Amino acid sequence: MNFPDTAFSFTLDAVCPVTGARAGTLHTPRGDIQTPVFMPVGTQATVKAMAPFELEEMGARIILANTYHLYLRPGADIVAEGGGLHGFMQWKRPILTDSGGFQVFSLSTLNRISDEGVWCRSHHDGTPHVMNPEWSMSVQKQLGSDIAMCFDQCAPWPCSREEAEGAVRRTALWAARSKEAHAREWQGERRQALFGIVQGSVWEDLRLRSAKDIIPMDFPGYAVGGLSVGEPHGDMYRILDSLKGVLPSGKPRYLMGVGRPDNLVEGVARGIDMFDCVLPTRNGRNGTLFTPYGAVNIKKKQYERDFTPVDPECDCYACRTFTRAYIRHLYRSGEILASRLCSWHNLRFLIRLGEEMRKAILEGRFPEFRRAFLGRFSGGEA
Numbered sequence: 442m443n444f445p446d447t448a449f450s451f452t453l454d455a456v457c458p459v460t461g462a463r464a465g466t467l468h469t470p471r472g473d474i475q476t477p478v479f480m481p482v483g484t485q486a487t488v489k490a491m492a493p494f495e496l497e498e499m500g501a502r503i504i505l506a507n508t509y510h511l512y513l514r515p516g517a518d519i520v521a522e523g524g525g526l527h528g529f530m531q532w533k534r535p536i537l538t539d540s541g542g543f544q545v546f547s548l549s550t551l552n553r554i555s556d557e558g559v560w561c562r563s564h565h566d567g568t569p570h571v572m573n574p575e576w577s578m579s580v581q582k583q584l585g586s587d588i589a590m591c592f593d594q595c596a597p598w599p600c601s602r603e604e605a606e607g608a609v610r611r612t613a614l615w616a617a618r619s620k621e622a623h624a625r626e627w628q629g630e631r632r633q634a635l636f637g638i639v640q641g642s643v644w645e646d647l648r649l650r651s652a653k654d655i656i657p658m659d660f661p662g663y664a665v666g667g668l669s670v671g672e673p674h675g676d677m678y679r680i681l682d683s684l685k686g687v688l689p690s691g692k693p694r695y696l697m698g699v700g701r702p703d704n705l706v707e708g709v710a711r712g713i714d715m716f717d718c719v720l721p722t723r724n725g726r727n728g729t730l731f732t733p734y735g736a737v738n739i740k741k742k743q744y745e746r747d748f749t750p751v752d753p754e755c756d757c758y759a760c761r762t763f764t765r766a767y768i769r770h771l772y773r774s775g776e777i778l779a780s781r782l783c784s785w786h787n788l789r790f791l792i793r794l795g796e797e798m799r800k801a802i803l804e805g806r807f808p809e810f811r812r813a814f815l816g817r818f819s820g821g822e823a
């Protein structure tokens with residue numbers, strides 16, 4: 442596959458004049474991605490309980506995998522030998538890999554951070570590892586993802602302002618080292634885009650400082666990190682508002698780890714193009730299903746004789762084929778198909794939400810779409 446210099450480019454197809462919501466197209470060597478887009482999470486080289494052909498059927502255009510997990514198991518060398526992630530898991534469309542910084546803090550049993558990098562013990566077997574920008578770029582190359590993320594430091598929430606400042610400083614340091622290591626790894630071959638990540642927790646001035654550090658490094662895309670870590674949604678939205686006019690409008694904006702359907706709509710309204718979250722499959726496995734009116738917990742007795750689809754407006758295989766009563770039976774019987782059908786529906790719900798927001802933006806009716814969707818969707822149980 443040859444990679445012309447314009448291997449990665451982003452086209453803005455339309456912008457909502459009222460909110461600034463965007464419809465765009467991210468051109469990658471493995472295909473175009475229309476935004477807004479939800480990226481199913483495939484942490485360990487699989488979107489849990491879904492086969493690649495099913496992900497294609499539901500319209501998944503790009504999926505996410507995790508450097509930290511795959512480095513520890515099965516090992517980046519095995520994935521590389523298996524043809525990189527695309528060959529190993531037989532997913533032919535684009536893949537984005539997270540860089541490992543966030544996961545090392547949320548998963549490793551012990552970790553020490555310094556400007557050099559992170560010393561940690563594997564959450565599998567306690568073996569010691571050093572993770573840093575150079576390590577992350579090398580592993581993401583072995584994984585062969587289409588989009589790699591800078592190795593960054595995500596401050597926890599809540600944290601002190603000093604902690605947030607430290608993470609901003611280190612994230613800038615590591616972004617420069619990531620960019621340098623990435624260029625060295627790829628020697629000018631344009632086969633993997635590297636996205637920058639902005640930190641700063643819930644302080645607007647620190648977010649601005651981080652943006653001023655990262656944007657001049659001229660990445661092909663920018664992620665908003667450090668959110669969806671437990672902070673109130675109001676803080677998330679306030680931070681997105683503060684970055685809206687700062688992040689380069691001609692490049693894709695990726696909000697990491699988000700999220701619930703209402704978070705996606707509010708994120709798009711604040712200029713976000715790309716999202717990822719484990720919620721659809723995580724909720725799928727515990728029987729919590731997205732519907733236009735909020736989340737439905739299929740375990741509930743009230744669905745015992747409910748012979749209607751999970752979501753009558755949904756076009757997914759689960760909603761076209763089965764009833765709530767049947768899926769409730771599967772769930773209560775501990776049948777594997779329950780997790781599959783619930784994950785399938787939740788993933789399709791978010792993928793379709795992206796498609797519908799894109800259509801609304803292109804047709805100049807995003808504010809009405811947003812009002813109608815949020816008016817019906819109550820974040821909690823329906």
Ligand SMILES: Nc1nc2cc3nc(NCCc4ccc(CCO)cc4)[nH]c3cc2c(=O)[nH]1
Binds near residue numbers: 667697720
């Ligand atoms: N490199 C990098 N990666 C990130 C991944 C993230 N993922 C999140 N949030 C996801 C949190 C999340 C975890 C589990 C569930 C399921 C139900 O609880 C939902 C959300 N925030 C994140 C921030 C960063 C970040 O700054 N840098």
Ligand SMILES: [Zn+2]
Binds near residue numbers: 752755
């Ligand atoms: Zn469905």
